[in-house]
Amino acid sequence: MSWMMCARISQGKASLLARAHKTTRSSPHLSSFYHSTSSSTTKLLRSSSDTMARFSPQQQSRPVHATPFLNHSTTPSDANYDTANPSYIRKYLRTYGLTPPRSESYETQKTRCLAQLGLKNTSIEKFLYLQNLRKNNVHLFYRMVTDHLRELTPLIYTPVVGEACQRWSEIYQAPEGMYISWEDRGNLAAVIANWPQPNVEITCITDGSRILGLGDLGINGMGIPIGKLALYTACAGIRPEATLPLTLDLGTSNKTLREDPLYMGSRRDKISAEEEKDFLDELMAALTERWPGIVIQFEDFKNPFPALERYRDTYTCFNDDIQGTGAVILGGVINAVKRSGLPCKDHRAVFFGAGSAGVGVAKQIVDFFVREGMTEDDARSCFYLVDTKGLVTADRGDKLADHKVYFARKDNNGEQYKTLEDVVEHVKPTILMGLSTIGGVFTPELLRKMADWNTTPIIFPLSNPSSKSECDFESAVVNTDGRCLFASGSPFPTHTFTNAAGETRTYYPGQGNNMYVFPGIGLGSILSKAVRVTDSMIYASGEALSKALNAEEIERGLLYPDITRIREVSVVVTRNVIRAAQADEVDRETGLRNMTDSDLDNWIKARMYDPHTEVRSLEREVGHLLSSLGSLSPLLNGSPTEEKNAKL
Ligand SMILES: NC(=O)C1=CN([C@@H]2O[C@H](COP(=O)(O)OP(=O)(O)OC[C@H]3O[C@@H](n4cnc5c(N)ncnc54)[C@H](O)[C@@H]3O)[C@@H](O)[C@H]2O)C=CC1
Ligand SMILES: CC(=O)C(=O)O
Ligand SMILES: [Mg+2]
Numbered sequence: 018m019s020w021m022m023c024a025r026i027s028q029g030k031a032s033l034l035a036r037a038h039k040t041t042r043s044s045p046h047l048s049s050f051y052h053s054t055s056s057s058t059t060k061l062l063r064s065s066s067d068t069m070a071r072f073s074p075q076q077q078s079r080p081v082h083a084t085p086f087l088n089h090s091t092t093p094s095d096a097n098y099d100t101a102n103p104s105y106i107r108k109y110l111r112t113y114g115l116t117p118p119r120s121e122s123y124e125t126q127k128t129r130c131l132a133q134l135g136l137k138n139t140s141i142e143k144f145l146y147l148q149n150l151r152k153n154n155v156h157l158f159y160r161m162v163t164d165h166l167r168e169l170t171p172l173i174y175t176p177v178v179g180e181a182c183q184r185w186s187e188i189y190q191a192p193e194g195m196y197i198s199w200e201d202r203g204n205l206a207a208v209i210a211n212w213p214q215p216n217v218e219i220t221c222i223t224d225g226s227r228i229l230g231l232g233d234l235g236i237n238g239m240g241i242p243i244g245k246l247a248l249y250t251a252c253a254g255i256r257p258e259a260t261l262p263l264t265l266d267l268g269t270s271n272k273t274l275r276e277d278p279l280y281m282g283s284r285r286d287k288i289s290a291e292e293e294k295d296f297l298d299e300l301m302a303a304l305t306e307r308w309p310g311i312v313i314q315f316e317d318f319k320n321p322f323p324a325l326e327r328y329r330d331t332y333t334c335f336n337d338d339i340q341g342t343g344a345v346i347l348g349g350v351i352n353a354v355k356r357s358g359l360p361c362k363d364h365r366a367v368f369f370g371a372g373s374a375g376v377g378v379a380k381q382i383v384d385f386f387v388r389e390g391m392t393e394d395d396a397r398s399c400f401y402l403v404d405t406k407g408l409v410t411a412d413r414g415d416k417l418a419d420h421k422v423y424f425a426r427k428d429n430n431g432e433q434y435k436t437l438e439d440v441v442e443h444v445k446p447t448i449l450m451g452l453s454t455i456g457g458v459f460t461p462e463l464l465r466k467m468a469d470w471n472t473t474p475i476i477f478p479l480s481n482p483s484s485k486s487e488c489d490f491e492s493a494v495v496n497t498d499g500r501c502l503f504a505s506g507s508p509f510p511t512h513t514f515t516n517a518a519g520e521t522r523t524y525y526p527g528q529g530n531n532m533y534v535f536p537g538i539g540l541g542s543i544l545s546k547a548v549r550v551t552d553s554m555i556y557a558s559g560e561a562l563s564k565a566l567n568a569e570e571i572e573r574g575l576l577y578p579d580i581t582r583i584r585e586v587s588v589v590v591t592r593n594v595i596r597a598a599q600a601d602e603v604d605r606e607t608g609l610r611n612m613t614d615s616d617l618d619n620w621i622k623a624r625m626y627d628p629h630t631e632v633r634s635l636e637r638e639v640g641h642l643l644s645s646l647g648s649l650s651p652l653l654n655g656s657p658t659e660e661k662n663a664k665l
Contacts, residue, residue: 096155101126101632109639123629126157127164140177141188147173151247152191155257159628162251166580167508170248174532175507176482178244179229185237186274186281194243194262196236199288202296206303212261218543219312220261220304221245221337225269226287226319227373230454230485233319235269236282241317245337245535253536253587254625255543265300267293290323297324301332312542312550314341314535321373322420333542335550338373341531341538342452343381344555346477346504348562349529349576350382350448353475353502356576359447361386364399367446369437369487370453371402371409374479376420378450384556400424401444403453407435408443438463445470451478451487459488464496474501479529481506490526504529504576527576534558537587541594544624546605553597561593562586584625591621 097110100121107113130150137143147169151158162169171177181188201208225238242262249255268285269275275284288296304311313334315321325336335341354361366382368375379400386396402409402424409417411425413433434440437458441449449467451459459478467474474497478487490509493501499516504527515521538558542550565578565586578586592614598604609617 095153096631099154099156099632101157103636105643106635106639109643123157123160123632126154127161130157130161140172141180141184143172144177144181145188145190148193148243149190152193156628156631159251159257159626162247163584163628166251166583170251170532170580171508173247174244175229175530176484178240179231179482179484182225182228182234182237182240183231185234185240186277186279189281194239194264196239196264196266196282197300198266198283199268199285199292199296200283202299205296205299206306209303209307212307214258214261216259217261217308217311218259219246219249219255219314219539220263221249221314221316222263222265222300223315223317224265224267224293224319225282225317226267228317229481230456231482232454233269233271233274233287235271235274235280236264236266237274237280238317239264245314245316245532248532249536249539250626252532252583253540253591254584254627255536255540256626265296267296290320294323294327297328301328301334305332310543310546312539312547314539318373320418330549333547333549335538335542335555336373336377337531337535339377340381340550340555341535341558342374342479343377344534344538344559345531345562346378346450346479346529347381347385347556347559348533349477349504349527350475351385351560351563352566352576353448353473353504354385356502357447357471357473357475361389361399362391362395364448365444365446366400366448366450367437367440367444368400368402368450368452369455369458370451370480371404371421371424372452373420375402375450375452376424378452378479379424381556381559384552397424398428401426401440401446403434403437403440407433408440441466447471448475449477451480453487454480454485455487456480456485457488459493461492461496464488464493464501468497468500472500476501477504477529479504479506481530483507483509490524494524499524502576503527506530508580525573525575528580529577533562533577533583533586534590536583537561537590538594540587540621540625541591541598544591544606544621545595545598545603545609547598547603548605549603551597551601551603553601554594554603557593557597558590561590565589588618588621588625592617595621 097112098116100116100119101123102110102112103120104113107116134143134146137146147158150161162173195209195212197205197208221242223238223241225235226233228234228238228241239262242264246260246262249260250257266282268283268287270287274280274282275286301313304313311333313332315324315334315336317338318324321336321338325334325339328334354364357364366379368379379402383393383396383400386399387393402421404421406413406415408429409421409425410429410433411427412429412431417425434443441463446467447470449459449463459476464476467476476488476493476497478493480486483489486505486507490503490505491512493503494512494514499514499522506529508528509526511523511525513521513523538550538554541547541554541558547554562577566575567578570578595604595609595617599610604610609620612620
């Protein structure tokens, strides 16, 4: 059968199944499925064993993290060649003799890796080293990352991933993730069929059109889905082989890239919004046809609002920049507002940047103010959004993008405030948020004004990477006499400072980055088998985060938990996301409803991939298998413990 024919058949099936999927997913109760579809569709679906299987009770209760570990062709990287594997595993895997003889302890492996990393001079060299480690020994990579989150996260995520994306086509070494092009339209299901992993649970998709604050980077944006999904694994224990980094090659508006001979994407200009809509329709159908329970995370699209509106009720999807960012900043703001001592109604927030993140965050905080007792109108009136044209007002004279209309001010008496300085003078805010992609705009003068007006000014320069941060931590501390409540999108070092009263102390910056919530939103959606990701699930993630600080972190003045505790925090976030899914009745894993919180936490933990126990569980698995096949016992050649670190 030809490629085209395969593709056409697959496409036809895709749209049929997508329809089935939509119908089913829109109802949380599977039993209503057959009653809510037309009889002809029902007949067709009943005749498809494929479709029946996907919604069968067995399917629903399948282990969430199936482990295709022993199959060479499906491992995400060559963990089969892990130098930690004891010899009987090497023999079982037929990798015996293909690695240096000694079966190493993790400590030895780690010592070597850290020494090699230390030999790298630049951030990009370190990024590449870690990228290769992930490909060559996935468990060792995740062991290192989970053990050294503070040091390694900046190298695999923001800020270094920003530079890696800018230079992606230059530094490219080996395939990772999946690229799908506009030219593939009509054949997307067939292309997706090429992905070698059978059990994908989550994908992160970008079209590269707004990578961090760095603009349209086209397919060079691939570093972002890879980096985000690495954090899903490191922070929430979603198995590496269950993640699919996906970059759409839909052209780029970046002329420099289009003219770069090394650029690895297509040279066309960015497709139109209408074309992108059709493409995404086919993509969503194709992804859910192959992996019915897949959670789809949209990331770094220039204008992501239409897609979120279009798919949020029919697919298990969310937009990290609008919703994940909204939730993570909600978590920090809940704590900052509490710390400020002012009631919500006395806060005035100026947002520099009124894009996906700005509006997403502002809406989430409106929700918080409403839950604290304000009316929606009163809550909304606390927000002043600023874009390239100045304060967003209803009578500014330009046609406002749909997502800005909700926050357009009507109380400006015909006056327009063109610059951030004008708006800040006019509003005298208690909260200053930066989601503008413009580094350094929170000047020392601006920060000093915030300190003059407020006892504890709330300063959140959230743009990424660090070069785009609206100010750095040191400047915020120094210019507010150490009184600011601070969080930034990318990490900053601590700062030791002597304030006007002569007290010297070390100040700790918060990292208001969606990495604190998206792993838990994703894992909660997967484990609850949510048919969609509801607003309450998103809110729950931020609220849970706000409560996750321990006494020592509160004492240190943190707004977010220490990053080294992120796996622990992700369990709490995941549990709250699951509870919200249950309250909204979008959970298909209804058996979790009756669990106590502590049982649910244990249940979640038991399903989290733990790179530290991976070799052990492989040993157990193979050990059981071999001992049940007594005739193959010569492979064992002694016990695993004897072989560990034994001289062969
Ligand atoms: N900390 C975090 O977790 C997150 C941070 N971000 C960061 O937020 C930034 C914005 O992201 P999005 O909202 O998705 O982008 P976007 O492109 O949708 O929005 C950018 C906004 O900034 C405004 N802007 C740009 N230049 C300006 C200027 N010179 N003066 C005034 N306004 C200006 C634009 O008008 C627009 O309203 C990025 O740097 C991104 O990295 C985004 C998501 C999460
Ligand atoms: C963190 C993130 O999602 C962004 O900067 O776009
Ligand atoms: Mg993003």
